[in-house]
Amino acid sequence: MTLNDWNVFSPARKILKKAKKTAQYIDSLAPVFRKKTNAELSAMTNYLIEKLKRGHSLDDILPEAFATARETIYRVHGIFAYTVQIIGAIVAHNGDFSEMYTGEGKTITIIIVAYLNALLKRGVHVVTVNEYLVQRDASYCASVLNPLGISVGYNLASFKLDEKRKMYACDVTYTTNSELGFDYLRDNMVKRMEEKVIRELNYAIIDEADSVLIDEARTPLIISGQPKQDVGLYIDADEFVNTISQDDFTLDRETNSVALTDSGIKKCENYFKLNNLFDFKNSDLYHKVKNALMANKIMENGVEYIVRNNEIHLVDQFTGRILEGRSYNAGLHQAIQAKERVKIEPENVTVATITYQSFFRLFNKLAGVSGTAATESEEFLKTYNMVVVTIPTNKPVIRKDLNDYVFDNKVSKWAHVVAEIERIHQTGQPILVGTESVEDSEQLVYFLNNKGIKFQLLNAKNNAREAKIVSLAGQKGAVTISTNMAGRGTDIKLGEGVAELGGLYVIGTAHHEARRIDNQLRGRSGRQGDPGVTRFFISLEDTLFKRFAIEKENKSNKKIESEYYDSWFFTKLIKHAQKKVEAVNYDTRKNLIDYDAVLSNQRELIYKQRDQILLNKTNINIAKKMAKQVADDLVKMFPSKINPLFVDELALSEAINKNLFHTQLVSSQFFSNKTLEEAIEIVYKIICLSIDQRCELLTFDKANMLFRDIMIQALDKNWTEHLDLMLRLREGVNLRSLEQRSPLNIYVDEADKHFADMKKNVAHTVINNINRIYIPKINEAIFNALGNIIGQLNIKRDIYDELSKAQAHNQIENAFSSGDDFKIKFHSASKDFTTIEDATDAKEILKNKFRQQTSKEQVEITEVKNEK
Numbered sequence: 001m002t003l004n005d006w007n008v009f010s011p012a013r014k015i016l017k018k019a020k021k022t023a024q025y026i027d028s029l030a031p032v033f034r035k036k037t038n039a040e041l042s043a044m045t046n047y048l049i050e051k052l053k054r055g056h057s058l059d060d061i062l063p064e065a066f067a068t069a070r071e072t073i074y075r076v077h078g079i080f081a082y083t084v085q086i087i088g089a090i091v092a093h094n095g096d097f098s099e100m101y102t103g104e105g106k107t108i109t110i111i112i113v114a115y116l117n118a119l120l121k122r123g124v125h126v127v128t129v130n131e132y133l134v135q136r137d138a139s140y141c142a143s144v145l146n147p148l149g150i151s152v153g154y155n156l157a158s159f160k161l162d163e164k165r166k167m168y169a170c171d172v173t174y175t176t177n178s179e180l181g182f183d184y185l186r187d188n189m190v191k192r193m194e195e196k197v198i199r200e201l202n203y204a205i206i207d208e209a210d211s212v213l214i215d216e217a218r219t220p221l222i223i224s225g226q227p228k229q230d231v232g233l234y235i236d237a238d239e240f241v242n243t244i245s246q247d248d249f250t251l252d253r254e255t256n257s258v259a260l261t262d263s264g265i266k267k268c269e270n271y272f273k274l275n276n277l278f279d280f281k282n283s284d285l286y287h288k289v290k291n292a293l294m295a296n297k298i299m300e301n302g303v304e305y306i307v308r309n310n311e312i313h314l315v316d317q318f319t320g321r322i323l324e325g326r327s328y329n330a331g332l333h334q335a336i337q338a339k340e341r342v343k344i345e346p347e348n349v350t351v352a353t354i355t356y357q358s359f360f361r362l363f364n365k366l367a368g369v370s371g372t373a374a375t376e377s378e379e380f381l382k383t384y385n386m387v388v389v390t391i392p393t394n395k396p397v398i399r400k401d402l403n404d405y406v407f408d409n410k411v412s413k414w415a416h417v418v419a420e421i422e423r424i425h426q427t428g429q430p431i432l433v434g435t436e437s438v439e440d441s442e443q444l445v446y447f448l449n450n451k452g453i454k455f456q457l458l459n460a461k462n463n464a465r466e467a468k469i470v471s472l473a474g475q476k477g478a479v480t481i482s483t484n485m486a487g488r489g490t491d492i493k494l495g496e497g498v499a500e501l502g503g504l505y506v507i508g509t510a511h512h513e514a515r516r517i518d519n520q521l522r523g524r525s526g527r528q529g530d531p532g533v534t535r536f537f538i539s540l541e542d543t544l545f546k547r548f549a550i551e552k553e554n555k556s557n558k559k560i561e562s563e564y565y566d567s568w569f570f571t572k573l574i575k576h577a578q579k580k581v582e583a584v585n586y587d588t589r590k591n592l593i594d595y596d597a598v599l600s601n602q603r604e605l606i607y608k609q610r611d612q613i614l615l616n617k618t619n620i621n622i623a624k625k626m627a628k629q630v631a632d633d634l635v636k637m638f639p640s641k642i643n644p645l646f647v648d649e650l651a652l653s654e655a656i657n658k659n660l661f662h663t664q665l666v667s668s669q670f671f672s673n674k675t676l677e678e679a680i681e682i683v684y685k686i687i688c689l690s691i692d693q694r695c696e697l698l699t700f701d702k703a704n705m706l707f708r709d710i711m712i713q714a715l716d717k718n719w720t721e722h723l724d725l726m727l728r729l730r731e732g733v734n735l736r737s738l739e740q741r742s743p744l745n746i747y748v749d750e751a752d753k754h755f756a757d758m759k760k761n762v763a764h765t766v767i768n769n770i771n772r773i774y775i776p777k778i779n780e781a782i783f784n785a786l787g788n789i790i791g792q793l794n795i796k797r798d799i800y801d802e803l804s805k806a807q808a809h810n811q812i813e814n815a816f817s818s819g820d821d822f823k824i825k826f827h828s829a830s831k832d833f834t835t836i837e838d839a840t841d842a843k844e845i846l847k848n849k850f851r852q853q854t855s856k857e858q859v860e861i862t863e864v865k866n867e868k
Contacts (some may be wrong), residue, residue: 012377012389018391019090022063029067030080038075038147044068045149062093062116069115073108075145081108082394089113092205092367097380097388099373102520103491103527104393105368110205111141113367118150118171122202126174129208130154132467137207138174145172155179164197177212181221181359185352188607189223192714193614201363209368210516213384214376216588217356220596224349225720233285234331234338237292240271251297256552258293278662278772291335310342334423350727351720357383357593358600372516373525379586383593399503399526402535404501404511406570413539417509418447420537421479425453429501430478432492434521436510441481444509448479455479466490473524474504492524503531510542512576513581538570544577594744599726606719610712619707620695623770624688626763631684633760634660635676648672648680652800656683661690661771663779665786686786690771693781698773702802707770714765722758726751810839 029142048061074080085105088098089112100106117124138154145152153170157179187196206212248264269277305314327333337344377388407413435441448455458466467490474478475495504525526534640646649671657664671679695703729750733743
């Protein structure tokens with residue numbers, strides 16, 4: 001029990017006091033529920049669900065629900081839950097942390113609280129540390145809750161999507177923390193909403209929560225994307241780039257950017273046998289070609305990188321030193337490898353990532369259960385908003401925790417450990433030896449083999465086998481060697497006659513850096529009022545001393561006057577070292593939380609937008625919102641040099657025609673004497689017009705699906721690149737000390753800026769790709785529709801008519817060059833003429849060209865009347 005628990009005014013004590021009172025009332029219901037038939041007990045589920053539908057809360061029905069689950073457990077397994085287990089369940093239901101000592105029945109506590117929360121029919125996730133416990137506990141839970149009409153499933157990494165979806169659809173789902181986290185990330189990478197497997201993050205109960213939320217919290221979950229194509233495409237792109245001339249690309253040294261010109265685009269399409277390089281399906285190839293251009297035309301061997309031992313090594317541009325282990329992202333590194341003809345490594349990118357802190361805080365309600373949490377109570381409260389409540393034991397703990405034996409060196413320590421095992425083993429008292437590492441376990445194995453002592457070894461490699469070994473570790477004469485964490489989640493029950501021998505003897509061979517792990521090892525002994533003994537054998541050469549108590553090492557040596565020593569001095573020294581390392585680890589986790597909070601907010605926004613796109617039946621409206629961003633960005637790139645409040649009409653129209661529509665669609669005179677705001681509105685309406693015309697020609701439903709795919713791909717691609725950028729920002733932010741600002745503040749500001757840029761990039765990518773959707777006569781349709789709204793855009797009709805005439809001439813030129821029949825082409829083209837003059841002029845041009853090529857034939861031209 002912590003100091004905080006003794007404080008009358010502490011939250012933990014208040015919660016415990018209230019829970020005890022509720023538990024007493026539930027105890028009073030036991031005789032009533034004992035009289036119910038099995039059918040009546042089973043009917044309680046529907047009765048309680050109906051009460052919820054009528055407006056009652058879970059707290060209102062808690063006593064009846066707990067009494068129902070308790071009685072069902074008794075009828076199925078012959079176990080009547082202790083009052084302390086009910087108290088633990090009440091605390092967990094409230095979203096707090098139940099610290100229940102080993103052997104106090106956490107499994108049953110979880111079943112009781114899971115039943116209550118499952119009545120909401122919104123899903124309950126029971127999270128534990130390995131798949132053996134997932135299957136074991138799910139099976140036990142199902143035997144209790146299935147008769148009550150509550151479905152129970154379990155989730156394994158090996159399950160296919162359909163199987164996972166089925167398991168997550170159950171009222172209660174058992175899963176490991178890692179697989180649940182990865183399923184969440186994968187759910188937010190799907191292309192269709194129905195491909196998701198998790199239905200809702202409603203309520204999670206985490207078993208062994210200190211292991212999940214503390215020990216594993218420093219390592220984020222990461223899904224790395226694998227290349228979708230072989231390396232041959234990098235080589236092909238490189239070979240193409242080496243065939244083009246100076247006229248086929250433009251190079252901007254100021255921005256270190258390079259792009260294909262019109263002639264380069266044409267050559268690229270011919271080289272790769274493409275109809276349109278900018279077609280959506282060719283986006284990956286286009287990306288490879290751009291990287292090949294960058295690698296060959298901008299990146300220089302000996303400047304940005306060097307080739308050493310057939311590998312590309314980056315060069316620090318400020319110091320000239322080699323940046324070991326670093327590489328370019330987004331395929332540029334592979335493009336350089338292709339250029340230099342060295343081995344091309346797979347392009348690994350982080351496509352999704354999340355920390356456990358961020359993930360579990362997404363749940364509407366979170367609870368933890370474990371035997372060891374009090375030492376981290378402050379962190380659980382600050383990070384997860386859970387109060388750690390130490391639940392009283394059902395029976396008093398009579399285990400004897402003996403003082404440590406401290407040795408000068410490891411050789412002496414191991415000699416005494418073996419001697420102690422040999423001495424105790426002769427009495428028949430079972431022994432459990434906890435080691436700090438697998439290496440220490442194997443060293444002890446060597447010593448015991450030399451002594452001829454039989455033993456069982458656990459080293460955290462086979463969870464199912466180890467659980468069985470641990471369960472037998474309390475039998476007379478048993479010697480079990482285990483790493484500190486092996487077999488966690490399995491009780492050790494004493495065999496016949498073992499209590500009389502003093503119970504299980506636990507030997508620790510080193511103190512762990514966290515007091516929780518030491519307490520976990522001690523807790524193996526003395527369950528449910530059983531006798532037991534624990535003692536730690538440590539040396540001044542142990543890792544904990546070397547890392548965190550070195551300044552007191554000389555003083556420690558002087559204290560050891562004989563082979564070993566046990567005193568309050570070393571107990572104090574060890575606790576000091578453990579508190580020191582716990583503080584360091586907490587700072588590490590807190591630092592991770594501070595930085596991840598920024599990315600977490602961004603991730604939440606991206607995932608929400610992703611779901612909105614997948615669910616939306618009118619993605620056209622989302623596209624138009626993005627069009628507003630594109631119009632704003634595009635126009636503001638071209639302010640007039642004379643008056644920056646006005647637009648540079650020539651530069652803007654050229655950019656629109658070249659980059660947005662890839663054809664001569666708008667005239668510079670559209671923007672003559674227009675302010676930036678007026679020009680933005682014109683460009684926005686033109687883009688919307690383009691979107692509407694594509695919807696009309698494709699049909700609305702088809703366009704909506706196509707837009708959805710374009711948006712999801714743009715969002716995913718830009719988010720992946722943003723994650724990589726954020727990783728590099730996180731790695732480099734500490735180097736910017738000259739700014740006299742905290743690295744975190746710099747990171748936050750830069751992250752916000754990059755996120756805003758990313759959203760803009762998504763909008764531009766989406767609009768560009770929508771405009772690249774190939775539809776026959778789309779440009780003509782847009783232009784004709786533009787004529788209908790020319791007045792709304794505040795553009796003079798004669799400007800449009802002039803451009804219309806030019807469009808007609810272009811159509812005739814295209815019709816003639818195609819070699820098709822003149823009459824058909826001319827009749828077809830004439831439908832798009834705006835004026836009679838347009839048709840007459842175009843006809844004369846075409847007649848002259850046609851006569852030049854067919855001078856041997858008499859050509860009859862069909863006169864065309866334009867109804868206009």
